[in-house]
Amino acid sequence: MNEGDCNIVLEVLTRATSQDASILKPAEQQLKQWETQPGFHSILQTIIQNHNIGVNVRWMAVLFFKNGIDRYWRRTATNAISDTEKEGIRAKLIARFDEPVAPIATQLSVLIGKIARLDCPKLWPELVPTLLDAIKQPDLLYQQRALLTLQHVNKTLASRRLATDRKLFQELTTNIFGFVLNLWNTYHEKFLQAANAEDPTAMATALELSVLALKVLRKQLVFGTTEPGKSQEAMMLIQLIFQRIRSFLEMRVRLPANHTLREKLEKMAILHTKILIDCQESFPLAYIDFISSSLELCTSCVFSDENRHLLFERFQVQCMNLIKAIVRCEKYKERTGPDEEPDPVTVKAEGATKGFFTESIVTEICQRLIMQYFPLGQEDLELWESDPEGFVADESGESWKFSLRPCTETLFITLFHANKPVFIPVLIQMVQKVQDACDTEDMQVLLQKEAVYNAIGQAAFELFDDVDFDQWFTSHLLKELQNKHPRYKVIRRRVIWLVGQWIGVKLSPSLHPTLYEAVLPLLSQDEDLVVRISAAQALKTAVDDFEFKTETFLPYLDSSFSLLFQLLQDVSECDTKMSILHVMSFIIERVGPEIRPFSNNLAQYLPLLWEDSAEHNMLRCVILSTLIHLVQGLGPHSTTLYPFLLPVIKFSTDTSKPPHVYLMEDGVDLWYDTLQNAPSMTPELLQLFSNMPEVLEMATENLKTCLQIISSYVVLGKEQFMQSHGQTVASCTTGIVSELRTEGIAAVLKTIETVFKVFPMEGPRLFESYLPTVFEEILNKDTYPMVMTMHVSLLSRIIIKNQDYFFSILDGIAKSWNTTPDELLTNLIQTWVDRMDQLAIAERRKLTGLAFAALMTSSSRAVFERLPDTMYIIVEVLHDVCREEGDQQIDFLVMSEDHSDEVQDEYDTLHDKRMRELSRQDPVHNTSFPEYVKFQMSQCERLHGPTVFQQIMDSIDEEVVQQLKGFISLSFL
Template identity: 45%
Template sequence: MDRTIIEILEQAGSQDPTTLKIAEQMLRQWETQYGFYTALFKVFSNNSFTINVRWIAVLYFKNGVDRYWRKHAPGEIALDEKEFLRQALIAKFDEPVNQLAIQVAVLIAKIARFDCPKEWNSLVPTLLEVIRGNNSLAQHRALLTFHHVIKALASKRLIADRRIFQELTLNIFNFILDIWNNYTESFILLILSGANDHPLQEAIQKALLSLKILGKLIIHGFPKPSENQRAMLFLKMIFDRIRTILDCRKNFMSRGLEVEIFDKFIIHLTKILQGVLEIHPFCYVDLIPTTLECSVFYCFTEIGQSLVFERFIIQCLNLFKEILQTNVYKPAKVIQETKNLLTLRAHQLKQEFFTLQILKEICIRLVTHYFVLTSSDLEIWNTDPENFGFDDCGESWKYSLRPCTESVFLALLHQFKDIFSNVLVELMQKHYQPVHPNDFRGILLKDAVYNAVGLAGFDLYDEVNFDQWFSTTLKLELNDKSNNYRIIRRRVCWLIGRWTGVKLSAEYRPELYNLMAQALRPDEDLGVRLAASDALKLAIDDFQFNTDDFIPYLERIFSLLFCLLKEVNECDTKMRVLYVLSFMIERVGNGIKPHISSLNAYLPELWQESKNHNMLRCAILSTLVHLEIALGSDSIMLQPLVIKVIELSCDMNQEEYIYLLEDGLELWQALLQNTPYQTPAIMELFKKLPALLESSTENLKLCVYITEAYVLLNPEELMCERGSGIVESFKSIIGDLRSDGIIIVMQLLELCLITAPQSGSQFIKPLLLKIFESVYEGDEYPMVWTAYLTIVARILLNSRDIFIQIIKELSKRLGQEFKEDFVFAQVINSYIDHMPLVTQHKEKKLLALALCSLLDVNSPSAIFKKFPQIILNIVETLNDITKINDMGCSTDSLMIDHHHSPSQFEDVGYETEHSLRKRRVTFNDPVHCIVLSELLQNQLSDLRKLLGDEQFKLMMLEINPDLDQQLKEYISI
């Protein structure tokens, strides 16, 4: 088998797809065979084979551990094979190829996470023994393996596993700390002695591996590191090591040598501090002064900055900010007395450190050094203005210097508002006057100050008269068209956008739109135009936005934004501009109608261009939704594109549907709600709904709303020709729905019964048995009960025949001992008993109308046995819905005035065609066109004639006298 495996492994590295596929199939067949992983081990541990074959062997072994090493896993590796592999993997540490050594180390760590220490108690002692040895290569490989093992064990979170890891930490921490110290001292001495690169690299790599082990141990291995003397000694040593290694790094750079390994070592030192601060903040309290002093020295002094590199500055500033923002260092955030003492101590240490002078220096340094655009920033602006224009977002402060410094600035500002505000005002006053276009340094400083003022907008609310600043200086600076001043023009656009929501009077809004329109001109720098686009988005998004103020500039701005959309090339930038257009359309509504022809012509092209960019397609979908809503019935001009977009977005056979489905469903709903009439293409889309419903209930609500729109748009075609699939889908999922899902489905079924009483009853018939069964059993949530009862009531009103058919089917399902009359009686009893739980007047009247319809001689005897309860429910409903009108007469409050007609409803300005269709259907709803008291009067009169006076009087005597008196207020008997 070994020879065969080697051949298959060679084929698995082939570039020929056919050969590769055959090899993968064969390896997949062997995955659960006894001895397969032993054979793989023999391959990757044998140096005589090619690196490619050994690499594939170790990867398959590693993947097999993930799948088959766990106890009781399907296809679990045999116990004796596991035991052999555990011992074989740690028999020697002499792998010469570093990348393979890493894979083997990760492989051992994966097994250790399952088996160490219970099934593999020899692992850690063996690794420590090799680390103590004199074989340099074996020592490095053992450290590498131990690092991955410790990393794997530290990731376990069960209490028992954490306890084991803590015991392991107590046993090995001092040894690893000594190892780390020795290796660190060694490479420092080697640097000072001018040693060559190889021994130096070897020493620092071992020091880095032992440092990574120490980091996991101190963060995850001590419940409280502050209670272990050597743990705290190590944390305090970190700051001295940082200074020493930075000096060594500078020495190395001066010799023209590579310093990447030094950077990794220093960064990992700071990561350990961050980890302890995050996981053990109370243990970090005594380190707060040293951390702050270190951060300020390296980030805010000339001497310190001569030693550092960008990533280290980011790490220091993030440590600095974390101390500022840690909740347990804020007295008001802590309740427990024991913690409160440490909280007060931390707060006191921060207050003592942040003197007035230090805060001023930090603020000035942040603004005038870190916020200033660099030559590399300007180079990006020149070569790639679209990407330069993006504001960093998310967690970019963790790895990017500019957002990092901005987040530190804001953290300091919020805690030391008065001091920072004063400094910012002084900087504003210093840089208030216009800068000469040739004073490039002055322009950069002004840009940095404006950036700070924009970030601090809400905190400077009382300090800055933005109206005056806007109408004088900022306006003039936007009109300076010199090339260097593009930096100021871009920043002014950004600043106006930030301050619009803070403090800009309504009277200046028109001027803002005018200035942004100027900044959007095609001859303007692209970076400025993008900033103006973003500023407009913020201005339109503000709660003080007034459509009337904006309308005079709408055509011009819309046209300029459209030109910008066509001009930019990056999909992210197109999406950014498109969202501004989309938001503008949303805010101005149908005011956009005269201006969208060009956008409508361009969107199909943009949709085609965005084939491989799903996020841009989501933006296009959002824009189309807003256009549909804004255009109303005129949106018919969009239909060719909209239908094409929906077909792709809602097609489960397309890969893109995962990204586009939700927006596609919203567009589909908007299309149906705004189309004035159905078309074959619109109706053809319906066939996609059943599959969407059956795949997941995640979008149930939207799918139901879309179906509802189809019911109103073309009820007969839907129910008679196209709708059977959707009913079957509802039938298959209704048992899995929660209460809210059942309710919205029942509301859809009720709409079918209102829109087309006869065909609607036939249409939903497959679902009725489940509904009647639920009513029969009587164990549902009240809101669901109401929904079920409305369907039963509609069926009673629409088709007594179908009602009887369902009763017969229910009787058969329950068994022969359940006769039809008994089932009918039980359903009606449940109906009557639960009717008082219905609170909405509309539903209650519907149920009362259905009960009235049963008061005839053709009804089963169960109806007359419940006659007093039926009359009680009807009278209580009459009490609820009867109002006294202006003439002093009693009226049914749910009736639509008989003088109204459908044509008069058309004169009312409804939002959508859909809502108009819904109103027309409502007009024909029995609840709104049948007077309950009149129906009751007619039913009882007919019943009296058919039964005879004597029998009718006997039946009426069963009614409570008080109820009889109330009944006579509504009808005459």
Template identity: 50%
Template structure:
């Protein structure tokens, strides 16, 4: 097929792929997908998007397909990689056209070129950057802009490469192009300023080019120099940033009458100048030391003095505040506790500059301005509160301080207060004093001032610990203010209940907790403002989350708290709000445990409705599943009544074929485990649920431990029924996993196998038989970590105690596999057993191995009798460990259990679930806890004497050394 025909086919297919009709679009997309790996396909795409007469949407699609192809097929080692010859042609074509008329396509083209540059520049594409730098000098404004756009994306991509070789190449590139780009930037800025004066129509285009050049300079300065302060050009550029920012701020004031787009561009330019400073501070703190003083002077002048106010806009304020905070918190600028001991000279200089700048007067002024100006709720805040109280009350967490003014001011205030607590504490205490008295509900400005001061006191709670008598304040003014009604006073009520939450974990006496609960409850009621209710719910959560929380103190408030929070949960509209309130409810359930039972009915009825409503909100569903985990644990077997709701929730959450399992799996597994642990019997639906488990064992390594707990819980709940249905699948999955497991995983798997053997020895012995050769061979090899070997020996011992026939069959199978006789394998395994038994430290396992060894005495095996001394030594050493003297002076086996005693490992359980009870019952029936090793040893020795006769027995005794013999006689009558 000739090129023209191929091109028209691709063009026609792209046109169909740009169609909105799915019936036309889908086949076209499939066809394009088919062609992705065809030689020449990307050359045709290049021709199509380079042809400006073709429809924009078609060209846009062609660029996108080319860009995706670069990701998949440009790397030399990629399957179906493009040929080197085609790539050479494509590279030439990509930089032959700098006159793309459509902005969006130009941007995609620039990104596409940068992706190729990431693979090929500079080795396979050394001419790229020189070509772009030449084209930038063009007289054609469009060519200038498009080339700068490409250069920006190329530099951005190359600067992000982190390997040492790539970084060296980028530093070399920087040294070659920096001064050129700096001059280019300067000339565009100067042009723009002249054009502003002459009111030229080219202003916008010139400023765009200046911004692109600035973006390039930022990447070059941050990533292209090891130490920017050692480059005269970089230092020159960084010092110019302040002057350019001042000029542009003044210039921006004159622009509003001209064009909103121009104002937006000028703001972007100013913000980018501050980004340069913040990036250098972050990546090269010691190169920034000389810039600390001008940075602080610059930021403080604009944000904290009346002279700078006229040119401010919000994003610029945020950048300035973050710059100050970055300097305050920079770890490299913090000296040793004894300043004179600081070795790094840059640190000392930075510290001295900071201390000189932040005088008491400057700090006081900054603190006052932050609290009395920036902390004040604005008209916009109050309007948002009225129109959308849930959004208003949602606390902006994470990194919102980087882009949102209120969190940003609060974050700087905290940093300042923490660093200069001694200077600022008296300032804030004075503000508290000045705003201490109750204010009139009609005086909004006084209310807002008080709100701002209380906000500061809450933020600085830890630093004000010794300065404020919070108990007294809480018991007098704050409690009074919570009770004042009036529309404006909602501001104070919300702030006071928030303040109490902030101080609860810092300094509130335990005896005042009941007063806190009593004061919070009215703020949760339905007639209260929604934002106040949400804040009160969070304070309640903080109070309950405190390490001094006393359940008994809270119980009188439990029923009303739960009822009010439940009502709040139902009345909230936003998904985030429901999650927040549900989290508080869930927290209460977790903390009070069984005490929640009488009050949980309403929540139990509502959660299925909320589950249905939240089908599109996976994070809310996560919160619901998490709450259900705590509820099931608190309700115990009562939760079985919830099975019709719980089991479908678990089914959905743990089904790997459902998209939502990505969000719900971890909590879903916890819920599954909690339901099993609190079930009194196995139901058909609960058994059926296990069909979700095999894919999880294949897929989910991070949740494997919980999956194993679920399997163990199922085994304990209904051993025969469960193992008959799913035993083979479990053993097969465990076998498959063992080959890829580390020691910890092997131990977990062996514990699961052991649980099967303990819970249902008859069924499990046949079930685990396919795994046993691997385990026996590992013992034969004798090389495993002590904990792993301990588990292998335990499995072998249980098989031996369950069925000698199976034990012999597995020995024969191992012998066949390695080409040895069964006698050789048994001999070697016994040697390893006797050698490694001393490494088994857990008493239950030592006794298990002791019982198994004693059982072998009567196996009529020459291999055992040849090691008679070793067997006796290990059994008696085990007896030394487990025999204790009771209060009556009688020696007893310390591991023997009765129906009423419990194994020590369960003593630390806070409350006993059905599962705990089943574990104890299993322990009570375990040979380790039912057979007295001493008695069994005596019986086996007597039986051996009968088997071999007195004279042969005497010969055997002659093989035992004197010390071992003395120990044996302590326990056995011979």
């Protein structure tokens, strides 16, 4: 495209702003087609910079311009913008800073920052000098747009992490930090002058410019300064922040609540605290000189009645987070050995914190945190009434960085841990003061008690040695839970939460039944919903306790499960349903098969919940998790769930359905557990396997489970399954081997071995195309031992059960490799024998012994030539698997026919039993190795005659023969 096409592009951009979809869609498609055309982005830039064109059209041009830069600016990009066009774009971008529309100006600044990240300074050395010159212009719009651009450029350059990039940013910081600091000071002075003149417009302009300058300084302080303690300008910045922050708070308070400047002043105050927190986290040692100033500023604002009017929530959070960062900083704690000199820097830091946190200050902070910040406010109580599920929504993760309540609680725990000797008596005294207060008419009294109980729960681990919780629970807290006054729900909810906090800390197992009895009334439908949800979480904690005993809980299982099921139906929010389902799922998991009599209601409700949660994939994940535990608990009775269960598995593991991204992992686990507990194969289960090839192809984390599913199908479905899906199993398992690491390959080979176990004759034929690889891997001396062991096992099973097929495969491979069968077999046996030590497991070694013994009756010349070596291995295996009982050598791997040696487990699934039965049919476990060797040697003598056989035996090392006599007795030995 050329400049003459500008009008054409302008016309299409105009159509792209239409509200009519029939006009808009074709225009957007046309613009996307032009994205790869040379000159297109230069035309967009021309349109953007023409202020006479409508704002909507220019905005659309900016969006396409920005997207194009993202996709095509890098040299390595397909259809990359040419160097010549890029040079012109860069020049135009910084030719003027007079964009009148703020949103467009912001987008252009972001765009320049993106290009700077790739091109500055090597390809764009003039960028920063041009910006600095523009900032010095007298025109305020020019200054603001240039400073906004510098801020975004500075931000993107600071985000680069390579060592060379960091060095370049440090050089930039060295060159312009002083200039920007002076700029910030200048704008601050202009702001104060405008404030004195009561000129809100000038105040807003100066404040906006001041914020931009300070944002630049923040990034340069943290990422561009290596040792701020040695930089006079960096230290000056920190000092000025302490001097100015209070003035912004005071000025904000003097403005009306709806004044536009209030929000700007709040942002400025927050930005000041962000710099302090960043500096303390990034340069804790350089910050030591400011520890006292920080603590004085923050505590005087947060814990003083005098300054309470200055505060707003986000500022309180920032102050508390700064206090917490200082108290928790490991660099400020002295840790020296008995013979080491203390570090003066650490001593200074510790002195600053200890000097500030005197006993009286710590006591006051403790009391104010609990009584001023812990109590529920009017907004909390209104939310409780209007949206109970929203009230109990869990604030997790890093919410303490932004929300006042979690921030307050984390600060409380941090200070408690650092000041136990002061906090503990204060807190216990507060408990004694409020615990007997039960005046339901005075809400403030109840809220204070609720706050103190919250503190006791938060500090449960810290108070382990100082509170007799068993005694407190039985003598006092149980009574609190029994007070059914409507207003007392605040205390009931807090007490049951408190008990939940202490269960894993210090509640005797003997009191667990008492706790269950106390929880059940709180779950009933006539109780407040917030209390019910809190009681459900406390019950989960009790069931999750290390000392939980199923038999103790069984008398309460029916009631608790019914009440939880009712609660699940009564709540409406997705997150709350997930939470209650988690509790029920956890109970099902802990009680196992005992859940069977109580599962009908849940089994009937889950399909309805599944349908209602079509738009909530995370809730569906929880439903899948619940089904997993339900199937495990129901065992063989899980077939009653099949009408719902199998379609859910099919949907969750269908890679053509978008939700599979969320549901796949749990869906595969549910599929596996369903097969584990299936009493028989059904047409629906069989049809479900059609999802497996695609699932296996994309399997990463759940590869092992997918392979276990295939093995479960083979053992459960046998001929029925293999007739329907045998070829699919062979192709999808061998097809992924080349993409896997050692552990994955071994897992695939174990699945193939399961097929060989169940179908010793037909199985190897299914995998015939893979058998040459088996030979290759055994002959390859670099094959990992784990993988070599599995290939040897597969070959051994073919030799033992289907020797004619083995020799036909050997002939075919020899022909394709242009060698003779005897030569190939000789090399195979020799490599096999040489690597025998890598077979570490007795069962695997016995398989090899059985295979070598089976080959004795073959007519292969290679077998007879290598018989001394194979006989040596056979004797080794006899030593491995035999133990002496009386005057006999007994193969301890053989399972007895009366099943007396079978270890039964109450958690055994039907699949476990099927696998044990399969093991009984395995030659490793149903064939006595000494007897088998004896039989094969007798057959060998009968087939070849005594003379030839004696010649063979004479070729074997005499010591090997003598050891062989210790295991078997034959007339010729």
